[in-house]
Amino acid sequence: MELRYTEAEEVFRAALREWLNSELPGMAPQPHREDWVARRKWDTDWQRRLFDGGYAGLNWPKEFGGQGATPTEQLIFFEETTKAQAPYVGVNFVGTLHAGPTLIEEGTDAQKAAHLSKILRGDEVWCQGFSEPGAGSDLASLRTRADRDGDDYVLNGQKIWCSFAHIADVGEFLVRTDPDAPKHRGISWLVLPMDLAGIEIRPIKTVLGSSEFCEVFLTDVRVPVSQRVGAENDGWRVTNVTLKYERGTAFVSELIDSLRLCADVAAIASDAAHLRELGRCYADFAGLWSLTKRNVSQTSRGTPGAGGMVIKLAYSEARQRFGELCLRILDREGLYLDGNELVEERLRTMSLTIAAGASQIQRNIISERVLGLPREPR
Amino acid sequence: MMWQRTPTQLCLECSVDLELSADQVSMCDGIRALLQGRFNPERVREGFNQSVYQELNDAGVFSLIADGFCWADAAIVFEQLGTFCVPGPLVACALSGELASHVEAHNPTVVEHLGHVDSVLCIGADVRRARADSLTGVLSDWPLDPLTPVTRVSAPAFTAIVGDAAAAIEWRQRGAVLTAAYQLGIASHLADMSAEYAKSRIQFDRPIGSFQAVKHLLADMVVRVEIARASVYAAAAHLDEPTDSGLARTIAVAKTLAGEAAIANGKAATQVHGGMGYTWEVDVHLYMKRAWLLETHFGNSDSHCDAIAASL
């Protein structure tokens, strides 16, 4: 056990800090949350700066344009960018954090060449079309059909909760290529250009009153078979590759930011009971930050522990407890959202216990994989 | 010592790491094997006495730092002591190097293990000592933790100063870390024993561990253990660092989370065991009661959370 960073890691940190110091003052102000054209531009502009600065695709292998950074360097990156309040990954989330890595593991050379470098440069925005009205937690029950017609698939069906679909260039889509096979065996994973004929996108209004995600209707959409990643009907296996990345480091920035928010809130809290509870919230986040580091230590040794499964569940619930406390501290100053980050966050974080595997599903997974308890029906 | 090894030097080239090193894994296996051999549940139920002290002392448990081990190593050993629910004023013995229990100056009248120790240390603005036979009081015939006898001492006098203000702070910090490690061991053992029970206990023709209401109780036990373990290891590793920036807060976090993990897992374990969990015979209550006892040592979660908030 050791708390110190190596000299090389400290050099990496210092260089990153310097780069952030020179880059961030030149950023345009963050656009309004409903101005999606501007948001796309702002987020992809940041991605381009990361690329030019040598920080894009930190965890991607060098041969695909990434940085091949160690897991600890990635932690340092999250730590420093969050502390400097640099832009979050934003609309680049799907491409850089899970579609790209999936292509690296499962894609053909042509697929890699077509997308990886564009993702890293901020030239291509991805969305994720996995969920359907009838397939949420039970994702494998999805029904969107892909019928083979010569060298094309013909797609018919409906996707939902598709974040960034209205501004995305391509999407990772799950479709049913064999309706007669058991549900996990008839799925394929496709790269779907979002401008194909027959795709209709309708934004859905969230509890924030804004439109972060969309419904996607697919009517006789023709897509070449060459857009499939992995073998036909082997899409469930590919999906698990994607989910592994999606649930991986997605929460590290938020977690570090939560520690900062605790300090901000301490400055406006005066009631002794509120402060004690705030100390408790801080302990939750600090404990999860230690667990994140421990998880990296274990993964680096090739013996991953339960941390990866625990962090998403525990963070999302801790963050909601913290949000509740913030509302109580704000009292009537919590009745408006404009300029009120804490209230906006209380609403936004309601999704954390649902998206990317609801808390109940996470508990099923932990009790089955860590403790070996009997499995739920699949 | 049975798990002898060369103590490692702080190495500037190794990266931030909160997992056991190969040496620490074998040390952990060593202490586990020792405790398994000597502290079966019957022996544990006999409580603390001179021979328990002697055996642990011979094994080096109370002289780890003097023997060149680091605080992270000590935390690993105390986690295992907690796993086996080994009774006694173990943390006080390890910190003082003598057969002693401890009290805190703001509430010094309830003394643990008075009949089995040579002296009692009192931690306040400084550290003081009283000879155990100089303290008199009423031994409770019904202590909360049946393996931790408590004596209500009237007007205890701690006259001999054995440590200054800085020593008192050190005592509190190191004591909190070792106690948290022990609490982690309690939490972790309760999770394991409850999972085993849930797999073997059949109701409605299936293991109770197939019911989601039970699975989710158990998953939450794992969550608490994982977070507490990372926090305790981080705090112990921090004690080994020459700088103390942020040390107090890291320790407060560890003690809070490990304490709550032990107590909450005690409650969950009782629930999973059903009526068996409410019996004297099943060990759950011993762990649960030790968890409550240790929550009063070196600051409870309320005081630590207050301190964290004040530091923000």
Ligand SMILES: Cc1cc2nc3c(=O)[nH]c(=O)nc-3n(C[C@H](O)[C@H](O)[C@H](O)COP(=O)(O)OP(=O)(O)OC[C@H]3O[C@@H](n4cnc5c(N)ncnc54)[C@H](O)[C@@H]3O)c2cc1C
């Ligand atoms: C902000 C946000 C962004 C999202 N972005 C995307 C995206 O970009 N692309 C995409 O494909 N999807 C996306 N999703 C969808 C997300 O993955 C699903 O919402 C999630 O998987 C849950 O599915 P559901 O909403 O259908 O809920 P359901 O599956 O209907 O669940 C409802 C409730 O039932 C519980 N439940 C279900 N099954 C079980 C079980 N076996 N045991 C115990 N309890 C159970 C759940 O825990 C939950 O509490 C997003 C969701 C959110 C909130």
